[in-house]
Amino acid sequence: MQPREELTQLLTKAFEAARESGALPIENIPEIALERPRDEGHGDWACTAALRCAKEAKKNPREIAQAIVDGIPANDLIENIEIAGPGFINFRLKNVAMQDVVSQVREQGADYGKGTQPEGKRKVNIEYISANPTGPMHVGHGRWAALGSATANLMRHAGYEVFEEFYINDHGVQMDKFGLSIAARYLQQLGHEDAAVPEGGYNGLYVNDIAKEIIDRDGNKWEDADEHERMVEFREFGYAYIMKMFHDITDRFGNHFERWQSEREMYLPSDEFGGKSPFEYCIGNLKDKGDIYEKDGAVWFKSSEYGDEKDRVVRKADGDYTYFASDVAYHYWKKERGFDILIDIWGADHHGYIARVAAVLAAMGFPGALEVMLGQLVNLFRDGKPVRMSKRTGEMITFEELIDEVGIDATRYYMLSRSTEQPIDFDIDVAKKQDSSNPVYYVQYAHARICKLLRDEAGHSGEDNLDMAAVASEAIPADVDLSVLTAPEELALMRKMSEFGDLIALAARDRAPFRLTHYAQDLASLFHQFYTNCKILKADDEGLKKARLALCDAVRVVLEQTLGILGISAPQRM
Incomplete structure (x- = not known):
């Protein structure tokens, strides 16, 4: 049991005892919320429950706090208790409580910090990137790629069942263009200099590359072909070309999509919907409920009745479907597939779409099912100066070019370093540095340094790609005595590791994987301080050496867990 859980149980018993004795005249025991004091001098945990039930009990919070303290059962967890301020209860735990964390981490390994979620709110669909298949992914897509997979990993560790999905915007006018x-x-490449790209078309050099591939395959076969037939053939060839790019870059980046959902499928008959298309089925249901009407030849959804600022067109008077029409069918279909929570990751410019999509789900009986994570821009810098164009092509820097230059780990770390509500200033030069000024290098170096300590102790100095858990078992006896770990640097490391489970639960709840980058840096910093101030392999005696190696091994496990959730490697050697 984690120290926090044990302390919560002790406080619950104390509240029950105070209530039964009449010292705390309340009907129900309040939720026992524990917080980390901002100042470590105030202890390991603080409880504010005495303040929260003062009004009902009609007593001074400090008097309530004292009654609670008096009711805490005898235990081996708490070193001392202090009632501070208006009624805060501060706890300092015994060293053994922190030392037990080392054992728990090493025993649980990859399961350390895992949580569970109740039935009914566990199944999550995360849809992200969802770029138009009309050109390469830009740097902003890289942010969604990192954010989507890290959020999925984080929520899985917290006990959710997570399904990752890429929605392919392959329907509509933009595909024809x-x-x-x-x-x-x-x-043009066949000598027709007057051939013009349509207004609103695509002018990137990659379009020339696609055209050249068609020439290499077919020669001038399509030069005099029917214009529409040629457009369809080239559209589908280009679509396949770009989708291969998408699959290649996301596979390389470590994304694992369970489903690549085509927008076109929203308008195709499906046995799942009795031979109707998902769109027809959904619109039919909305029409039966009176939420669809026709006006000026167009088909409208009454989104204003479900929180949107106005009603929305789903099919225009000319018969073309709006982009919103696809969203109507797609999000309804996701709910029909059994997901409790739908999380979409969109760019900030899509803010106006949230209310209308949420309105559709509310109309279909799923209010509150939609969550949208809006991400701000990524600003690239080099030598402190903004970078907007690729040196190679003279066009925008693509996602692929960025990871070619700085690597996958650095790209992921920087893309995840801030809340989605904040823009990211990505300095390419800093991301490439191999020193402590680069935060991902700083964290990875802590992991690699620990691996070296364990390898050296176990006699594997020159070996690579080892099972580090097995190496640690060779280096550290199973009955290692952890009671000697009492130095401030050691206790600080153990305290930080004890926070990991709470970090996972809260970051998953708030969909905030960026907190793990901060945690990784804090843990790495504490380790580097410990490494500098405390002798490890040259410790004063064998027992202290083995205990400190066990502490190092626990830090290794937690660093590997944290980096793994972020989708970043934990190298054994740097």
């Missing part, structure tokens, strides 16, 4: 753009470049 993509095909026409490729056709223009194809004809």
